[in-house]
Amino acid sequence: MDMTVQALQRRLIALGYPLPHFGADGDFGSESVTAVNKALDELATLRGVKPPEAVANVPATTASDGLTIPADWMPDAKISRIIFHWTAGQNKANDLDREHYHILIEGDGKLVRGKPSIALNTEPKAKAGYAAHTLNCNTGSIGVSLCGMAGAIENPFSAGKQSITRAQWNALVYVLVQLCKRYGIQVDRKTVLSHAEVQITLKITQRGKWDIARLPFDTSIQGAIPIGDQMRALVQSKL
Numbered sequence: 001m002d003m004t005v006q007a008l009q010r011r012l013i014a015l016g017y018p019l020p021h022f023g024a025d026g027d028f029g030s031e032s033v034t035a036v037n038k039a040l041d042e043l044a045t046l047r048g049v050k051p052p053e054a055v056a057n058v059p060a061t062t063a064s065d066g067l068t069i070p071a072d073w074m075p076d077a078k079i080s081r082i083i084f085h086w087t088a089g090q091n092k093a094n095d096l097d098r099e100h101y102h103i104l105i106e107g108d109g110k111l112v113r114g115k116p117s118i119a120l121n122t123e124p125k126a127k128a129g130y131a132a133h134t135l136n137c138n139t140g141s142i143g144v145s146l147c148g149m150a151g152a153i154e155n156p157f158s159a160g161k162q163s164i165t166r167a168q169w170n171a172l173v174y175v176l177v178q179l180c181k182r183y184g185i186q187v188d189r190k191t192v193l194s195h196a197e198v199q200i201t202l203k204i205t206q207r208g209k210w211d212i213a214r215l216p217f218d219t220s221i222q223g224a225i226p227i228g229d230q231m232r233a234l235v236q237s238k239l
């Protein structure tokens with residue numbers, strides 16, 4: 001009998017994948033294999049092209065678990081605003097993604113630290129090696145990015161195969177709340193905004209950036225400002 005296998009079997013049963021014939025017997029037989037495969041299939045469904053309701057129903061309190069930004073990711077700096085993006089890459093953060101942002105949120109809502117320190121983007125002037133996430137608007141700006149949207153097209157809208165998820169959107173709320181508290185930022189359209197809002201609200205020309213003017217998991221809301229307003233309202237409600 002193997003105690004590790006038995007622990008896994010107990011966990012499967014607790015999660016609703018019964019082992020009717022053999023139970024948690026510590027022997028990794030075909031019944032256990034079938035149960036693990038079923039669990040993995042369901043997980044893949046949740047993480048891939050999922051029914052939006054399934055993810056949307058995850059309570060916000062669950063999304064906040066494990067989302068605490070480590071203190072050393074938030075060094076002293078003079079910060080005026082937070083700009084949120086998508087990477088236009090995969091749902092996992094790669095090295096290139098990590099060069100451009102301070103904090104990345106992967107497809108499952110997990111936080112990944114970018115390479116540049118927030119301290120490098122400090123006012124009055126960003127220092128060498130700063131995170132270059134927004135054209136002519138990096139000094140005093142933290143860049144947070146949702147991993148995904150490779151190959152996405154704005155019109156007619158296509159999210160591509162790595163669309164951003166509700167889990168990432170929920171995680172972003174908690175990331176922004178923590179950053180606002182840490183850097184003393186009052187939430188308004190000029191201080192907490194998406195990249196797509198920068199040109200409209202701050203009048204700083206960007207090159208056709210539309211992150212985030214579409215939410216693949218909620219097409220009832222469209223456009224940079226309405227989507228930004230929704231995020232700001234969510235952040236306000238948690239502050």
Ligand SMILES: [Zn+2]
Nearest residue numbers: 085086195211
């Ligand atoms: Zn961007």
